[in-house]
Amino acid sequence: MKKNITFILIIVISLLLGAYGFYLKAKGYREPMEGAREGRYVALGLMSLREGVFPWNADEQDGMVYAEGVILPPTEGTLAKENGTVVTVTAGGPATEPTPAAEEAPEEREEGSVSENGAADPESEGDGLTEEGAVSENEAESVSENEASWPPPFVTADESYFDDAVFIGDSRMVGVAYFSGITNGHFLAKTSMNIFWMMNTAPETDTTVSSVREGLMRQQYGKVYILTGINEVGSGDPQYFTDAYRKVLAEIRELQPDAIIYIHAVTHVSAAVSAGNPVFDNGRIDERNEALKQMAEEEKVIFIDINEAFDDENGCLPAENSWDGIHPSANLYPLWKEYLLTHTVELE
């Protein structure tokens, strides 16, 4: 018996982890989404430690939907979990109030400080954000007078345009940072960045800040470029995506009130990847791009269809330009810089 203690412990611990995973699954942890593989019990037990799900807060798991380790609210108005605090989410509104983690959903709603139409509730616990919410309301009103002329026409700029630019995004933006030839501007990019976690992500291209939010608080920029979407294609529908995007845009506007915000289209994958993969499918990507275009008009940000620079005649990333069908080869990134420079706008 004693000689085989290792093996016995393995069995015992696996059973315990499996039981724990089973318990968490019963609470709704890691409901599989749209073709994502279902987590096995021991794996669930292990992943839960990483994601900060413990028996005492497992009750909140019911109804939470996971996208690659990031928590997504399944419907508007219910719980989401960001960075250890529970927040309520509304569609299209400014940032919401953080609330203590242990409370239940219905009570949340009533105490909730943000109402449906996005206007700030002056009686709620303010932390500065509510007042800025009011400010952004006014900005929205003034911009809406220019609705008829949105988006403004593209002009070409020279390299100095990027002097006061900040670039935020996922692994392609990392590629832009290192391979496009853009030497000015700041890059806050990280492989696997996604819109739900964006502001909290620690950029790999700039280790002097611990999050994108901190990078945006550090100084004022004239232009903000955002590239994301490919890592989120598997989670939810275009509406979820744009809802989360609006939240991020709202926060960015508060931190960078004078900046022009450019959002990239979700990039296409190669025909082979699109055909062979239910998630990374150019049809789904195009749906999101339509939603993004719409959102860009409403939010008064500039939509950049970067796919025009890379696509072949079928609207796919050409196979010879990419090894994995998702990322363009490093020697093509100068095209990105060129496209950005030929698609700038001037706002008075």
Added chain:
Amino acid sequence: MGKRWNGTAANAVLFAGSLFFYGSGEPYYVFLMLASILVNYYFSYRIAGEKNMSLVGKRRRKRWFRLVVAFDLCMLFIFKYAFFFSHSINQLLFALGQWVGLDLPLLPEISLVNPVGISFYTFQMLSYVVDVYYRKYAPERNILCMGTYIAMFPQLIAGPIVVYPEVKQQLHERQVRAEDFDRGVKTFILGLGAKVLIANRIGLLWTELERLGYESISTPLAWMGSWAYSFQIYFDFYGYSLMAVGLGRMLGFKLPDNFRDPYVSRSATEFWRRWHITLGRWFKEYLYIPLGGSRKGLARTLRNIFLVWLFTGLWHGADWNFLIWGMIFFVLLMAERLFLGKCLKKLPFLSVPYMLLLIPLSWTVFALSDIKRLGVYFTRLFPFLPADYNSNVSSGDWLRYGKTYLLCFVCAILFCIPPVKRLLSKVMKGVPGTILYLLIFFGSIYFLAQGLDNPFLYYRF
């Protein structure tokens, strides 16, 4: 004292379980393997059963022997090499036709998916029938035993290539003592850790370079990449071999070692005595020695070495880069046999740069089947070579990747060194040892769950 298991019951369970495991991955090819087992069993039985030692009897034996060997090789050829063969011939025919101005007829190019492990189990079956034909031992009467020998799941997919005498006794009756079982579990855990915690992680660097496109990596990064691949393939395969040995021990078998710290070798000759030992052994026993080995003069010896490396290269993959890889070793081994070996013995310090170049460069050839991309990679490794492509290197890329992968490289290098391993085996005893083993095990499961799994590099062999 452990439980003494009756061979038949144990083999039935092991055989059935192995077929089940294999069938889960290859629902159709499992029948191919079963058919092969039956054919080999039947013919080896007939070959051995032929008591008639007259000329007629001898001829009959030889005919059956040739038949079964042809069958085994044909199965291997069809499922693994047919496409490469027909495609290459067609390319030749096409070029010839262009030159001559005719539209030559082309062969049909059938492309079949490799059955997993076919290279391994075919070689095991061949070793068995060849030994039976040359009367090295009597054939296995019990078809369950023979089937278990071939299909045993610890070694079915990724070796080691077991010869029948190594497991014959245990197939009939085996015993598992508690400490053997424990040793097996621990060996398995080490193998799992080698694969998941070292190989899979350091392999990510190679994947990142693939994604960038080799035209745009700096020279230091190219060398880092080649070394990353070298470590990946070693710990991958070594990990699998350890897991096989560990599982074998847990089941009562003593499977042979496949690796003996190959990266501390001082020559290519020594390398191949320490890398994939059972394959080298197979080629020596069943190809080199039957051809005459080194006993028939220099010319014959060189021819024999050439053939061994031709087939060793091809065994690893059905493509030109594997042939080139085999030929590289042929040239080096020949050179070492003729003069280089003596040179290295006299000046042992030369071994260091020699192997430091040989290991990553030979694995780079092994890694890239696309000859064009291989060429691009070599121009990155050796920037003085002429290059003709659009390059876009990001300065300081190797520093960035170096920082990210520093820990991986340090661990990989440490675990290649025998003194480190000896020290560890002394340390990993008792309670702290058990805790370490558990950490390695569940750490590996954690990473596997996270999805950082990549298929075994020797997978389709």
